[in-house]
Amino acid sequence: MERLTIKDIAQMVNVSTATISNYLNGNYSKMSGKTRNKIEEMIRQTNYVPSTVARDLATNDSKTIGVSVADITNPFTSAVLSGIYETCGNLGYTVIFTNASGDAMQEIENINKLKRQEVSGLIIDPVDAQSPIFKTLNNKDAVMLDREAVNIQVDTVVTDNFNAVTHFVSMMKENGYDEMYFITWPIEQISTRVTRYQGFLDATGYKNDDHCIEISNPGGDDEALKTQLAEIMEDREETGKKIGFFSMNGKVLIRLIQAMRSINKQYPFDYGVGSYEDLDWMGIMKPGISCIHQDSAHIGETAVKKLISKLTSDDEPGKAQRIVVPTTLKLRESF
Amino acid sequence: MERLTIKDIAQMVNVSTATISNYLNGNYSKMSGKTRNKIEEMIRQTNYVPSTVARDLATNDSKTIGVSVADITNPFTSAVLSGIYETCGNLGYTVIFTNASGDAMQEIENINKLKRQEVSGLIIDPVDAQSPIFKTLNNKDAVMLDREAVNIQVDTVVTDNFNAVTHFVSMMKENGYDEMYFITWPIEQISTRVTRYQGFLDATGYKNDDHCIEISNPGGDDEALKTQLAEIMEDREETGKKIGFFSMNGKVLIRLIQAMRSINKQYPFDYGVGSYEDLDWMGIMKPGISCIHQDSAHIGETAVKKLISKLTSDDEPGKAQRIVVPTTLKLRESF
């Protein structure tokens, strides 16, 4: 993919490679306007492009940041990645990206691979924030985001899950819902799920997990869910209580609505719903879905800025920080 | 991010760097089992990782493929990227990724940047397949996908847009739709849009563009669309014709449904709809949306395989090929 070297064009212009190098690095003060012009001309003519790998080797700085994402297929992730990419570009960094596809083992491999690539820094959207691999990270050159470890070792950018959910669910309660349910993929210590659930508990005041419905994420059939929902709804008919559901994310919401539909229940008449995550289709659903919106691209941007500021400063980073990014509410007609 | 070098561990084990290098490259036949063990042990102890950039420079082969995507935010794109990433990983390649965010200028920059990075090969999901930048590509080390140029210069992996749409729209006609409309973002010579539209024309037999509705993609307000739809629907009431719409993609479909709803029209009663693109929410829409499904990850996989087969073969690639990937239909209740 490459051909000419700095030496070639040095010969052609009849100067030393050092001068070309200086030209390449914008040190124009170190050469006459004349040679500068000649170099410029020659580079255009020959279509010469310097080798970044040689440069990286020489400077021992790749100006690339390695990214490991949990699952690129997730809309949240691609938005984050988009923010990361754009911000890196603005700051003169390249991104090399790896995808764990939701597999914690793959994630470990990815991180090792990135280290081998001599990236200047790491941004990680973890599958498993508790993975031992993260203990090997240095807070000087890494940032994590979204899911967080219980004792964070590196700066972590997270969404304001707790307050967002507390606020949202409180609103539902104010709207007269007597009984609320939190529906989610298995919580499994995953910080985002845990925190959203805590927000739910905080708003509702429930002391046990009777109002938490976990569904398996692979899909599978939802018979168990249907019967559980049927019972809840039946109960409602007897007591006349207004009941509401808060879904941990868009995919779970889809499952909920499908299951409800199969037992002939419609929101917002038979039940109220709200969801974490703001997806475009939520606006065109029969009654629109009220939800919590997080600015995913901004999360990526924040992570990059934090990382690069650490990379370019020479004082030690100190204790790992938790950087929280706010959310906004999108109120529609689903409750 | 790096510390030890090959020299360091050579000293520690008391052999030359060449031996270490041989070890690193699996040339175990070139050393005694004893030294091999010592080296292995030392590498584990010291946690030494060889520098890829030095290796790349020395071998002049980076084993990384550069990817330029049109817009990472598009679900199609992230699925493709996921396929690309996975396949590259299996084949021992790293991917470095750039995102044009739908901007043709940015795309040009990205491609130049990738070239500078000395990638072994390029995979491009173009914003503008006609961009002059693609004339600079070599069919030996590049593959394009999705959108294609009128005269392709490099192998291009595309979806079977024409047949998919022809087939789908024909089915709608068979279901009794007397009049069909194709709704789309501005076609603007973009091959995927052009081809889908041609499939539509083929199925319907329309000779002019009276049944093509273009909407602007930024969003904006859809007043024009609403009045246009209102007229069409009014006409329908007079003539009693059954009318159907085919949407070029999921986002356009959302706009269509929203506009229809604002004039109080519901599918499948007042009109029928179908769409290109299969998104998860289409299954939970009031009546489910019938659509055309494309296996995006498979497109990425196909592109990678084609590329790597070219990179590793030493005969010239010859004329650029068009590789078409099939689609499947998902029939639900929207028409």
Added chain:
DNA sequence: CTGTTAGCGCCTTCAC
């Protein structure tokens, strides 16, 4: 202003 000269970390003959 311009050229010389060491490296950067690894690979690869080519002798020993």
Added chain:
DNA sequence: GTGAAGGCGCTAACAG
């Protein structure tokens, strides 16, 4: 089996 030495393309002092 092992080591010495040159080189990959570029940068960064240091001289001149």
